[in-house]
Amino acid sequence: MERRKARLAAAAIAVAASIVLAGCGGGNSASTSSGPVDISFWGWAKYDQAVALWNQSHPDIHVKWEGLPSGGSSGYDKMLTAAKAGTAPCLAQVGYETLPTFLAAGALRDITQYVKPQHDEFPDWVWKNVGVDGKAYAVPVDTGPMAMYYRADLFKNAGIPVPKTWQDFATAAAKVKAANPADRIMNLPTDPYLYSGFAWQAGAAWFGTKGDSWTVSMDSAANTEVASYWQGLFSQDLVTTYPASDASFYSALSKGQIWAEVGAVWEASLIRDNAGDSSGKWAVAPMPRWGTTDAVGNSGGSSTAVMKDCKYPKEATEFAMWMSTNTDSVSNLIATGGLFPASKSGLANSALDKPQDYYGGQPIYQLFRDESAKVNPNWQWGPVMNDTAAALGDGLGKVHTKGGTFQDALSGAQKASVSALQTQGFTVAK
């Protein structure tokens, strides 16, 4: 008898709770009137102070920030698992490369209607990274336009002109080796996401959509061209082969054994913090171009995505838009997280005009601001990037031991991506 009573009581509580909860979540317009709205936000970048700023000025929409390990480490695993279990937060930090994976998992919410009024805040190529087919599922935060970091002193002393095209770069590579046989111009880009920036610049698409199906073109002629360029530098022994972002790589940078690094804007602080010995000797130049095509690559960048079970998508989007565009917020993100803003108002932030001591007093972010407008607008990430990147990384990791070539790595990634798409039930166009 007692047990039965307890069960009845529990059921009554559950019913009452569900009514209360439903009342809170019912409709977007009604929610603002019923007390402060709670929005949970998971991510790993230094967003906590920007969130605190918002909470101070917006008492009716409370954002609760929760730090995670970075996406690639296990953050995405946690978000996707939570989405599957129905315990996902309202907002999540999602990198552009992973956004289609989240879409394919059904983890995101279409917020096109909420962001439409502020469409002009972001360049078109950035919008293309937070959705497919003109729809938006996230608000962009930062981008990773690429440029060339180089040792101004070494290039000058050796009388080697700063390369403007990839043709120049190969010529310069040979001259660097001639100037000092122990030195090389650059480290081989074997990290799959760094390498993707070179393919991006060249317009060598990896994924695309054709009607209702996906296309994979990692073994296309355009990709082969980029691959054989790097394979060529490697075969002629013109590049170093340190593991990507390993201590040995930064040690070589610091000692002046590597003269340049073509990489994303966020590498500026990595080089500064890990190669302190060569402070003041570095400078930044535009990314070398393919012939006369004035296009730049992008590597990295992330967005604030609205997850599918979010009860207040409108308010969540409002916050995300504020974080990416509000001057105080963007200033904070630049100062604490070293983020390079994606929004046009963020790009106008005066913090980006500051001269950088490590780079010989050059205001390097002004250059990145100009270059970010030239990022190739035709890049599409695929929905199985975890498989793609793992297969490509496995292949590229074998280049330095001569266990394979760049071309082999791309063919392997092509095969792995198509097979992953097919086994997970996506339609793949031939």
Add this chain to the structure above:
Amino acid sequence: MTSRGPPWYAAPANPSTDGVTVSSVTIGRRRRLRELRRAAPFVLPFVLLFIVVYLIPTGYSIAQSLFKEQRSGLGLGGAQTVFAGFGNYLRAFQDSAFIGSLGRVAFIGVIQVPVMLGLALFFALLLDSRVTTPGRRFFRIAYFLPYGLPGVIAALVWSFLYAPTLSPVTRLLSSVGVHVSFVSDAALPFSIMNILTWAWTGYNTILIFAALQAIPEETMEAAALDGCSGWKAALLIKVPLVRPALLLTLVFSIIGTFQLYNEPVTMKAVAPNLESTYTPMMAALRALSANDFNYAAAQSVVLGALICVLSVLVFRFSAKRVDE
């Protein structure tokens, strides 16, 4: 379970002498119930934890492994979960990367486990012999110390010793004209075996040593009277007596090798040629992060079943030898 009460319980001879007519079966049942009630507080915590952290997850994984996700077209609205039967298992057995990873850990185990257990037995016998009595405490701690270090940290330190450009070892060797790489495709399994041996030999030594300490003094005295002492006594008397401990360490080691994860993942930073599917655990985790939950579950079940079968085989094999 046809006996009344647990096997160690001896029932009183005649329960029906006090004139009350109760059948002996009822008494037995009552007694059993009473005993169960008494034992419950001791057994329940284990049983509950066993169910919650072992049986339920295992059952859940097996259930998950029988389904797959179905999408259509661009598949952007999420997926439907449909029954797949043994489809994921078929896929696992046709997946050359997964099969390769199983072969790799088997290769590592076949070489590393005997070497490590041989060393552990040797060290344990040394510790147990009279020769080392003075420094026994020191050596016992010294052998055990590597086990106290978290596996990831140990792997990290070893990585620095292996890294082609940072390693003092390779630099020293190349200064005398010997050029070796500890992270080439061919060397990698052996580099991993080395870390495993370094980390786990001490642990196994202590397990075997504890068993050696339990051998009664009289046994060894009797052996000495019969003229058997020194290494002969160690091999002919001590080793057979610690067979159960050796068996235990063998099973633990087999399980550990098949679950290899920390060392290769940590070493990947200095060895980019180490594939993301190097071991079965890495392969399952890669499927997991690729959102392929059901396939990851199937891989985990295959791995678990394989370990289970191997453990049972080891126990069976050794039990037979004890009987002979």
